[in-house]
Amino acid sequence: MRNEILKVVNVGKVINGTQVLKGLTLSVYEQEILGMTGLSGSGKSVIGEILSGIRSCDEGQFFIAAKKSESGSVRRISERGIYHISKNPCLFSCLTIEENICLIEHGLRTDLYFPAKIQKLTIQEALRSLDIHMNVRATVNQLSLYEKHMVAILRAYYQHAKLIIIDNITNDYTEEEFKRLGNLLLKIRKRGASILFIESMIDRVVSFTDRLVILRNGRDEGILFRNDYNKNIIMKMMVGDYSIPDPVEKNAGNSSNHVLLSALDICSRRFHGLSFSVNHGEIVGFIEEEKIICTDILNLFSGNMELSGGTIRIDGTELNIKAGREAMIKAGFGYVDYYKNSIFPKLSLKDNLTITSLGRLTSRTAIRSKLEKAVVKDLLGRLAIPEENMKKPIKDTSNKEQLIAALYKWILNRSKVVVLNNILSGTDMIMHNIVVQFLNELRERECGAILLSPNTKELYELCDRIYILREGKVIDMRII
Amino acid sequence: MKQDLKNDRESIKNKSMASLSKNLLFSSGYFCIVFYICKDRPVWYFVAFLLVYNIVECFFCASLLKRLQNPIDDMLDTVKKVSQDKYEAQNLRSQAEIFALQSQINPHFLYNTLDTIRGYAMQSDAKDIAVMTESLSTLFRYSISRPGEMATLKEELDNVKNYLLIQQYRFPDKVNYVEEIEDENILNYQMPILTIQPIVENAIHHGLEMKIGKGCIKIKAFRTDSDIILFISDDGLGMSEEKLEELRSKLEKEGDDIYGSPSPGGKKGSGIALINVDKRLKFYYGSQHGLKIRSTLDIGTMIEINLPLMNNSEYESRKEAE
Numbered sequence: 001m002r003n004e005i006l007k008v009v010n011v012g013k014v015i016n017g018t019q020v021l022k023g024l025t026l027s028v029y030e031q032e033i034l035g036m037t038g039l040s041g042s043g044k045s046v047i048g049e050i051l052s053g054i055r056s057c058d059e060g061q062f063f064i065a066a067k068k069s070e071s072g073s074v075r076r077i078s079e080r081g082i083y084h085i086s087k088n089p090c091l092f093s094c095l096t097i098e099e100n101i102c103l104i105e106h107g108l109r110t111d112l113y114f115p116a117k118i119q120k121l122t123i124q125e126a127l128r129s130l131d132i133h134m135n136v137r138a139t140v141n142q143l144s145l146y147e148k149h150m151v152a153i154l155r156a157y158y159q160h161a162k163l164i165i166i167d168n169i170t171n172d173y174t175e176e177e178f179k180r181l182g183n184l185l186l187k188i189r190k191r192g193a194s195i196l197f198i199e200s201m202i203d204r205v206v207s208f209t210d211r212l213v214i215l216r217n218g219r220d221e222g223i224l225f226r227n228d229y230n231k232n233i234i235m236k237m238m239v240g241d242y243s244i245p246d247p248v249e250k251n252a253g254n255s256s257n258h259v260l261l262s263a264l265d266i267c268s269r270r271f272h273g274l275s276f277s278v279n280h281g282e283i284v285g286f287i288e289e290e291k292i293i294c295t296d297i298l299n300l301f302s303g304n305m306e307l308s309g310g311t312i313r314i315d316g317t318e319l320n321i322k323a324g325r326e327a328m329i330k331a332g333f334g335y336v337d338y339y340k341n342s343i344f345p346k347l348s349l350k351d352n353l354t355i356t357s358l359g360r361l362t363s364r365t366a367i368r369s370k371l372e373k374a375v376v377k378d379l380l381g382r383l384a385i386p387e388e389n390m391k392k393p394i395k396d397t398s399n400k401e402q403l404i405a406a407l408y409k410w411i412l413n414r415s416k417v418v419v420l421n422n423i424l425s426g427t428d429m430i431m432h433n434i435v436v437q438f439l440n441e442l443r444e445r446e447c448g449a450i451l452l453s454p455n456t457k458e459l460y461e462l463c464d465r466i467y468i469l470r471e472g473k474v475i476d477m478r479i480i
Numbered sequence: 481m482k483q484d485l486k487n488d489r490e491s492i493k494n495k496s497m498a499s500l501s502k503n504l505l506f507s508s509g510y511f512c513i514v515f516y517i518c519k520d521r522p523v524w525y526f527v528a529f530l531l532v533y534n535i536v537e538c539f540f541c542a543s544l545l546k547r548l549q550n551p552i553d554d555m556l557d558t559v560k561k562v563s564q565d566k567y568e569a570q571n572l573r574s575q576a577e578i579f580a581l582q583s584q585i586n587p588h589f590l591y592n593t594l595d596t597i598r599g600y601a602m603q604s605d606a607k608d609i610a611v612m613t614e615s616l617s618t619l620f621r622y623s624i625s626r627p628g629e630m631a632t633l634k635e636e637l638d639n640v641k642n643y644l645l646i647q648q649y650r651f652p653d654k655v656n657y658v659e660e661i662e663d664e665n666i667l668n669y670q671m672p673i674l675t676i677q678p679i680v681e682n683a684i685h686h687g688l689e690m691k692i693g694k695g696c697i698k699i700k701a702f703r704t705d706s707d708i709i710l711f712i713s714d715d716g717l718g719m720s721e722e723k724l725e726e727l728r729s730k731l732e733k734e735g736d737d738i739y740g741s742p743s744p745g746g747k748k749g750s751g752i753a754l755i756n757v758d759k760r761l762k763f764y765y766g767s768q769h770g771l772k773i774r775s776t777l778d779i780g781t782m783i784e785i786n787l788p789l790m791n792n793s794e795y796e797s798r799k800e801a802e
Binding site: 001002003004009023025027029066216217220221222223225233236237240241 | 662663700702703704705706707711720721722728768772774775776777778779782784
C-alpha cells in the first residue's frame with residue numbers, strides 16, 4: 001500500500017494575466033522520489049513554490065497526509081513536514097552549519113548554549129546516517145553552492161521532513177556533485193522521507209526517480225513509472241503537438257587560422273604565465289581542474305583582475321584589461337551570464353536587443369527608431385519570434401525570448417568575442433538549440449566565444465577547443 | 481456528501497465560536513473599563529456607554545451574520561443536492577428496471593444461440609470459432625445480464641481479457657496486454673461494472689487500430705491509504721492538444737449533469753464511452769472522482785481512475801440504495 005503524503009487536485013494559478021497552472025493534479029507517496037520535468041515555462045517552479053507555501057494558488061485543493069490544507073504559508077506547510085530547497089537556499093551565511101540547522105527547530109528548548117548538546121548529537125547522528133562528511137562548525141559563507149544545498153537538505157531531514165521539494169537546484173552542478181546528491185536523496189528516501197525532484201534536464205531527472213510527472217502548459221500531461229522511462233517519450237510529452245526539435249548540430253570547420261584574441265604570458269595572483277588564443281570563428285572553453293567553474297578567466301575578461309605582466313590582444317590591438325568592462329565592450333567584447341540576469345526585465349524585447357548597439361543606431365542625439373525597428377524585425381523574423389512580442393516588457397515574454405535577447409544583443413552590437421558564463425544553466429532542449437544556433441552564427445560571422453560551464457560534457461559538445469588549466473597555467477589543450 | 485455537510489457544520493461552529501469568544505472578551509473588557517470610569521460619575525454616563533455598547537454589538541452581530549452567510553449557503557446547497565441526488569437515483573432505478581424488463585427475452589436467446597454455435601464448432605473441430613464464441617457469450621453475459629451491478633476488480637480484469645481475446649482474432653498480433661497489480665488484495669475491491677472494458681475498447685478503437693505495428697495496453701493498479709488507483713494506458717496514436725481539451729471540457733460539462741444520458745449526436749470518436757464511465761463513477765462516488773485523461777499525440781493516452789476505498793458498511797448501504 002502506498003501512503004499519500006501530499007495530494008493536490010486541480011490546481012490553477014494565473015500570474016501577470018497568464019494561466020501558468022491549469023487543472024494540475026499530483027500525488028506524492030511515502031518513500032517515493034517523484035520527478036517533475038517540463039519545458040521552461042511549463043509551471044514546474046510555480047507548483048514547487050505553491051507546494052511549499054511561497055505562493056498561494058488561485059484554485060484547487062491541497063491535502064497533506066489526507067488532511068485538507070491551505071497553500072500560501074511557508075511556516076504552516078513546514079510545520080506539516082514539507083520543506084522546499086531552492087537554488088539559493090535560505091541560510092544565514094555568517095552562522096555555522098549546525099547553527100543554521102538548529103535555528104528553525106520547532107519547539108526549540110532554551111538552553112545555556114546554542115546549539116544545545118542534544119542538538120549537536122542529533123546532527124552528528126544525522127550526518128553519520130546519511131554518510132555526509134562536513135565540518136559542522138564551518139560558517140556557511142565558506143561553502144560551495146552544492147554544500148549549501150546539502151546543509152538545507154540536512155536541515156529538512158533534521159526537522160523530520162516528510163517531503164523535501166528539490167526545486168531546480170542542480171543547474172550549476174558538476175556530474176560528480178549530481179551523483180552525490182542522488183545518493184543522498186536515495187538514503188533520505190530509505191529513511192522514510194519522500195522527495196519531489198523538480199528538474200529540467202531529462203538525463204538527470206530520470207536517473208534516480210521512481211516516477212515522473214511531465215508538465216506541459218501548466219498541466220500534468222504525462223505520468224511515467226520507472227520501468228516505462230524513455231527519453232524520446234518524455235521529450236514528446238514535453239512538447240505535445242509539436243515535433244521534438246532536432247538538436248542543432250554545431251558547425252564544425254568554420255574557424256580560420258587567423259588569431260582573433262590572444263593572451264600571452266599573463267601573470268597575476270591567479271595566473272602564472274597563462275597563454276592562449278581564440279581564432280576567428282572559434283568557440284573556446286576553459287576547464288580548471290581544482291574549480292567547478294573557471295571564474296578566474298571570467299574575472300580576467302571582466303576587467304576585475306590586477307595583472308602583473310603579459311598582454312592581451314584582440315584583432316592585433318592590445319587591450320587595457322584594467323580599464324573595466326565598459327572599455328572591454330567598446331573593444332569588442334560581449335558578456336552573457338545566466339540569461340535572466342543578463343536582461344533588463346522592465347524594458348521591451350526590442351530595447352533589450354538594441355541596448356548594446358545604441359551607439360550605432362543613434363544619429364547625433366536621437367535614436368533612429370525606424371532603423372532600430374527594422375534591425376530588430378529582421379532578427380526576430382530570422383529567429384521565428386512573433387513580431388507582436390517586440391514591444392512587450394521582456395519579463396512578460398517567454399524564457400526562450402529572454403534568452404534570445406541576452407544572446408543576440410551582442411550580435412547586433414557586432415561584438416568580436418562573447419564571454420558566455422554558464423549559459424546553459426536552467427535551459428531546456430529548445431533553449432539549448434538556441435544557444436547552439438547562436439554559437440553557429442558567431443562562427444559564421446567569424447567572431448569568437450569563450451565558454452565557461454561547470455558541466456564538462458556540455459563544454460565538449462559546444463566548443464571547438466578546450467584549454468585545461470591548473471594552478472594558473474594551461475596544462476593541456478584539446479581540439480574537438 | 482456526508483463529509484461536505486460535516487465540513488460545513490464544523491465551519492459554522494468554528495466561526496460562531498470564534499466570534500462569540502471575541503465578543504465575550506470584548507464585553508468583559510469593555511464593562512470593566514466602563515465600571516471603572518463610571519464608579520464616581522452620574523448614572524447617565526453609564527447609560528451613554530451602554531448605548532455605545534449596543535451600537536458596537538449591532539456591528540458585531542452584522543459581521544457574524546456576514547461571516548456565517550457563506551457556510552450556511554454551502555450547507556443549504558449540499559442539502560439541496562442530497563435531496564436532488566435521492567430523487568434522481570430513484571428515477572435512474574426506475575429507468576433501469578424498465579430497461580431490464582425490455583431486454584429480458586433477447587439476451588437468453590442470444591446466449592443459447594451462441595452456445596449452440598460453440599457446440600457445432602467443437603463438433604466440426606473448429607477450435608478457434610469455439611473459443612471466440614465462448615468469449616463472446618461470456619462477454620455478453622457479463623455486460624448485458626448485470627446492468628447496474630457492482631463487480632470486483634478481478635471480474636473487471638477478466639472481462640477485459642475476454643474482450644481482448646476476441647480482438648486478438650480480429651487483429652492478430654496487434655495488441656500486447658500487460659497487467660501490473662501491486663497488491664493482490666485489491667482484486668476483491670468492488671467497483672461499478674464495466675468501468676475498465678469500455679476504456680480498453682476505446683484505446684483499441686481510437687489508439688491502436690490505426691497504429692502501424694504492434695501496440696500495448698497496460699493496466700496498473702495499486703492502493704493508497706484512502707483510494708484504489710488505476711492507470712489504463714496505451715501507446716497508440718494519442719490525441720492532439722485541441723482534441724484533448726475538447727474531451728476534457730466535455731467530461732467537465734457532462735460531469736455536472738451526472739444523471740442525464742450523454743449528449744445526443746455523439747458520433748464515433750467523440751469519447752462517448754469515456755464520458756459514460758466518468759458519469760457513472762461520479763454518480764457512485766461523487767464529483768471529485770471520475771476519469772483523468774492524459775494524452776500526447778503519437779505517444780498514447782493514459783486514463784487515471786481514482787476510486788475511494790469503502791468499508792463493508794458503506795458498501796452494503798450503497799448496495800441497499802441500488
